[in-house]
Amino acid sequence: MAFLTLSNLSVCYGNVEVLHGINLSVEEGEIVTILGSNGAGKSTTLLTISGLLSPRSGNIFFNGKDLTAMPSHEIVGLGIAQSPEGRRVFSTLTVLNNLRLGAYSVTNRQKSQKTIEWIYELFPRLYERRNQLAGTLSGGEQQMLAIGRALMAEPRLLLLDEPSLGLAPLLVSSIFSTIRAVNKKGVTVLLVEQNANAALKLAKRGYVLETGRVVLEDTAERLLSNPSVREAYLGG
Amino acid sequence: MEQFLQQLLNGIAVGGIYALVALGYTMVYGVLKLINFAHGDLFTIGAYLGLTLLVSAGIAGALPLFAAILLVFIMVALFVALIGFLLERTAYRPLRSAGRLSAVVSALGASIFFQNAIMLIYEPRVYVFPDFLRPTFTISLFGFTFPGIRLFIVGVSILLMLLLWAFIQKTRVGTAIQAVAIDQDAARLVGINVNKIISLVFLIGPGLGGIAGLMVGLYYGQIDFTMGWGYGLKAFIAAILGGIGNIPGAMLGGFLLGIIEALAAGYISMAWKDAIAFFVLIVILIVRPTGILGERTAEKL
């Protein structure tokens, strides 16, 4: 079984089913991307992996363990961290406290101190603003903070939900090269993106989600040259 | 001048009591967006339990007065905290996903339950704290003589608030309480066990509220089973005044309300002090609908 496996996963909001039996897997060390237009179910997928939503049916396995009925804090403890859609930083806490909270599940304080230093290297802006309230940061800085906060958990699998949303192009490419650097350190990445072009250049494999179903699954290379993908997500 | 200082100190003492109770409302509101209507009754339980421990259980006779009072403060805090914990488990947690109105009804039901339980256990009459329990010493400061009990109450409430403040600001778990109040799902995503934090808040708030109840008994010398209603309402107003959900706001609101009331009672009219306090609340809410330090809108209630 793969590092992360979703098998036949169905998820509802109330009585409305929005994921209809999804199968998806991620191998250790990979960057895998999920593409799909607005409302396809990408965020729902990531929230279900993190345990914020519980599936109606199907299973999630991570590293041989069944996450399906596990509370979210235990899932973080197993090594899955998420930078959620819309950043969701703790706006009235300082940057430093946001980062510290990211390490809430980590018991080794000395190691966390090292991780903070690494995150400050990745995002020097966060170091400059460490004593500022997170709500006063620009959108791009908040995105860095959301990613940094997730990395503080020392995850083995990092879930990123639209990290480039609303950012200036220069910042987007900087965020993407950071994701590559994080992956080089051995962190497996599952990346949800609207920016399909950049995501496919970064990822090894990709899934295309349409109205709650996986309609296509292939290597990033082949998806990049796939005519229907090009038309739907890469602007022709 | 003398009268002004005495009124001011009285206002700070009563305000400290309001603030301790208000903290329970505001912290619960922060993490659950729920007004714990039973909070005033937990405060009453603190007063009754304190009297029972001091007098009937004989702790006041067995120890020097100060040691006895401190010990009973701690015991009351622990016991009322436990009741708060059980209250959340039984009356609120099962309804967590059932919508806000169900939780409000459950809170009102819990309040009636506690009030009746106290009435049945203790009989529906006024209880008097015997005089020997109420420290009669005085303290001279700046050429004025103040009742020691007043200073004692001010000192204890300020000390408790400083401890709470340090805990919330400086510790990992305290920061997690803030995180849960800001964004519960984001808190889950960083690995915080939100249920544990909610339980903790239901230990801290009622613990402080129980101590405040005992303070009222020591300060005024008498208690009755409906006292939680009046004090609960005042403390709730204090929490709104400061900005519901905001911890320093509850402290500020409590002291402000206590001082306004005391000065109004001393200089305008004893009978109108509550009306004046409400008037101030209304004026502040017109000028600042979110309360003095609040960011959230009061409509969210």
Ligand SMILES: Nc1ncnc2c1ncn2[C@@H]1O[C@H](COP(=O)(O)OP(=O)(O)O)[C@@H](O)[C@H]1O
């Ligand atoms: N909290 C919610 N309550 C009800 N429906 C929701 C909620 N969040 C998302 N949905 C619906 O679920 C579907 C999938 O949404 P989402 O996973 O956010 O899509 P994506 O992230 O791909 O844009 C959409 O139809 C959306 O309207």
Ligand SMILES: [Mg+2]
């Ligand atoms: Mg989304």
